[in-house]
Amino acid sequence: MADGVGQDDRISLIQSDIWIGFPRAEQVLDRLQSLIEAPRQTRMPGLLVHGASGIGKTMIARNLSRRYAPEYDPMAGVTHTPLLLLQAPPAPDERRFYLHILAAVGAPATAIAVRSQNVASLEVRVIALLxxxxxxxxxxxxxxxxxxxxxxxxxxxLNVLRYLSNELEVSLVCFGVSEAVDAIRGDVQLARRLDEHHLPNWRDDSEFSNMIQTLIAAMPLEKKSNLKVKSLRQILALTGGITSRVFSLVKDLAIDAIRSGEECITDDAVANWSPLWSRYAPVQRRLEQAGV
Ligand SMILES: Nc1ncnc2c1ncn2[C@@H]1O[C@H](COP(=O)(O)OP(=O)(O)OP(=O)(O)O)[C@@H](O)[C@H]1O
Ligand SMILES: [Mg+2]
Structure with missing residues (x-):
């Protein structure tokens, strides 16, 4: 598989954040895709995707936004932007949010004239542009x-989010940790329009073992890895079922397998793996004992 591809190239490929599709993530993408393709209506349905930090929400959002990237229509001389991906401001501040939207669509939001506008006129400008x-x-x-x-x-x-979605007749999709669900339900009308999609931590089931197999198969290794069920359980225990940790564990082991020439992930390698933070703990302890 890796013929002609150098070690360094393979390691860089592993270290990059390329998308790896597994059914659970594809399910969310399918749901989002049917929302975005749905015919326009005054009360567009939306979705609230929630789960622990590191479960893979932003990766899904970015993947969809790549699929629906802005397209220039040379005949009409306009750019169509079917999807806008925004980050909520660090605190619920409408002004900052509107300025952020203007910046995201390439409007000159930094101009002093815009910055000094009040919330109401910013709102008008944002709606007109969008x-x-x-x-x-x-x-x-x-x-x-x-x-x-x-x-x-x-x-x-929340009122602003509902207003934008109503005025523009667009579907609203929110991504966040599950603690945010109650806060969003605080706006009854918005909550009624947002279906919930929970991404739970991985558990010891076939969904998890299929995901690990997909992940390992995506690693540019020359040999097939055949991990025992015990190793899968160990991976689950070490990572608490959080996608980002599972990915970094498997990626670490794949890099080790390339460097050592083993070219596959073995049960022994899983058993001997320790997270980066605890790997340096003995060194840290020695430093502390030496008063460093
Ligand atoms: N489908 C995927 N393909 C490749 N890598 C993934 C995928 N899903 C998750 N990851 C890995 O997990 C990491 C964390 O994912 P992501 O940033 O999407 O989590 P999150 O749910 O948005 O977390 P937070 O709530 O902290 O923002 C990614 O940087 C990536 O390394
Ligand atoms: Mg995120």
Whole structure:
């Protein structure tokens, strides 16, 4: 498989954040795709995708936004932007959010004239600009940032999200950690429009073993790895079922397998693996004992 591809190239490939499709992530993408393709209506349905930090929410959001990248239509002389991916501001601040939208669509939001506008005129400007883009979906990542505000600020911010989605007749999709769910339910009308999609931590089941197999198969190794069930359970225990940790464990082992010439991930390698933070713990202890 890796014929003609050098060790370094293979290691760089492993270290890059390329998308690896597994059914659970594809399911969310399918749901989002049917929302974005759905015919326009006044109350567009949306989705709230929630799960632990590192479960893979942003990767899904980015993947969809690549599939629906802006396209220039030379005949009409306009750029169609079906999907806008935004990050919620660090706290629920409408002004910052509107300025952020202007920057995201390439409007000169840094101009002093714009910066000094009040919230109401920023709102008008944002709606006018977004209307011209041919938007079908707005995705807001890190929606849990909402929790950094007071109850009142949270309500105001949710109101803005609902308003944007209604005015533009676009589907609203929010991504965040599960702690944000209750806050979003705080806006009853919005909650009614947002279906929930929970991404739970991985468990000891066939879904997890299939995901690990897909992941290992995506590693540019020359030999097939045949891990025992015991190793899969160990991976689960070491990572707490969090996707980002599972990925970094498997990627670490794949890099070790390339460097050592083993060219596959073995049960022994899993048994001897320790997370980066604990790998340096003995060194750290020695340093502390030496008063460093
Ligand atoms: N489908 C995937 N393909 C490749 N890598 C993935 C995938 N899903 C998750 N990962 C890995 O897990 C890491 C964390 O994923 P991501 O940033 O999407 O998590 P998150 O749920 O958005 O976390 P947070 O709530 O902290 O923002 C990614 O940087 C990537 O290394
Ligand atoms: Mg994220």
């Amino acid at each position: 209307r011209d883009l041919g938007l079908r979906m707005i995705m807001i990542d890190e929606v849990h940032n909402l929790l950094a505000g007071t109850h009142r600020e949270q309500r105001r911010f």
